[in-house]
Amino acid sequence: MARSPALQVMVQAVMKAGRSLRRDFGEVEQLQVSTKGPGDFVSAADRHAEDVLRAELTRARPGYGFLMEESGVIEGTDPDHRFIVDPLDGTTNFLHGIPIFAISVALERSGVLVAGVIFNPATDELYTAERGGGAYMNDRRLRVAARRDLPDAVIACGVPHLGKPSHDLFREELSRVQAQVAGVRRFGSAALDLAMVASGRVDGFWERSLKPWDVAAGILLVKEAGGFVTDMKGGDTMLSGGSIVAGNEHIHPSLLKLVK
Ligand code: 2AM
Ligand code: CA
Ligand code: CA
Ligand code: CA
Numbered sequence: 400m401a402r403s404p405a406l407q408v409m410v411q412a413v414m415k416a417g418r419s420l421r422r423d424f425g426e427v428e429q430l431q432v433s434t435k436g437p438g439d440f441v442s443a444a445d446r447h448a449e450d451v452l453r454a455e456l457t458r459a460r461p462g463y464g465f466l467m468e469e470s471g472v473i474e475g476t477d478p479d480h481r482f483i484v485d486p487l488d489g490t491t492n493f494l495h496g497i498p499i500f501a502i503s504v505a506l507e508r509s510g511v512l513v514a515g516v517i518f519n520p521a522t523d524e525l526y527t528a529e530r531g532g533g534a535y536m537n538d539r540r541l542r543v544a545a546r547r548d549l550p551d552a553v554i555a556c557g558v559p560h561l562g563k564p565s566h567d568l569f570r571e572e573l574s575r576v577q578a579q580v581a582g583v584r585r586f587g588s589a590a591l592d593l594a595m596v597a598s599g600r601v602d603g604f605w606e607r608s609l610k611p612w613d614v615a616a617g618i619l620l621v622k623e624a625g626g627f628v629t630d631m632k633g634g635d636t637m638l639s640g641g642s643i644v645a646g647n648e649h650i651h652p653s654l655l656k657l658v659k
Pocket of ligand 2: 440
């Protein structure tokens with residue numbers, strides 16, 4: 400597995416931010432938890448990790464811009480390159496001591512996703528992908544699952560939390576999906592949901608109302624693992640539109656039909 404210099408920079412930054420999250424995990428009392436809205440938590444752990452990522456990535460690639468969950472848009476001097484960063488995807492899990500959370504960093508070049516890294520510091524699972532170069536977990540090449548039929552499939556989803564608008568829509572989608580598949584799972588980190596589609600642990604995933612930093616790295620990972628990713632209408636607005644459906648060549652179209 401040959402990593403480009405840009406991907407190596409991203410991996411270094413993500414590993415360092417992962418050490419920060421690992422130190423903060425389990426120290427909730429010290430983490431100054433606040434809410435950004437109903438059911439929407441942020442903590443010092445999110446901010447520490449974001450500060451580490453910004454510092455490390457800026458040191459290695461001074462001109463690149465950023466889109467970061469906690470700091471928003473940071474313009475760079477290089478208009479062609481932008482990092483899309485979620486310093487802690489799965490904050491609710493993190494704050495509850497559930498070891499399902501991740502850092503997600505993607506690199507866009509001229510509006511095209513070219514590299515992505517997702518790292519769960521609680522399990523030491525490092526997912527990497529480069530456009531045209533395949534997807535990996537640690538050193539192992541990833542391939543989406545081979546299952547063809549919904550009755551054999553395990554499907555991950557996001558359940559809208561307090562404050563999200565799409566509860567009724569979700570209940571309708573869920574009732575259609577659960578009636579057809581082997582099992583439905585809700586892990587609480589969209590980045591890891593997509594990583595699990597890429598690694599074939601789950602066969603598909605859908606969710607609404609996501610932000611670009613939740614999915615940017617995961618989209619590339621699924622595509623480079625041979626999977627399909629669209630928005631919930633079958634289009635390609637996954638970064639701007641917030642809805643996403645992912646799966647292999649058989650499960651993706653079947654799942655899309657159920658949730659469309
Ligand atoms: P976050 O932990 O970075 O906020 C889970 O359904 C997905 O939705 C996660 O990727 C999570 O990212 C995102 N999400 C956004 N707002 C959320 C909230 N208030 N509660 C739970 N998940 C939220
Ligand atoms: Ca958040
Ligand atoms: Ca997120
Ligand atoms: Ca986050």
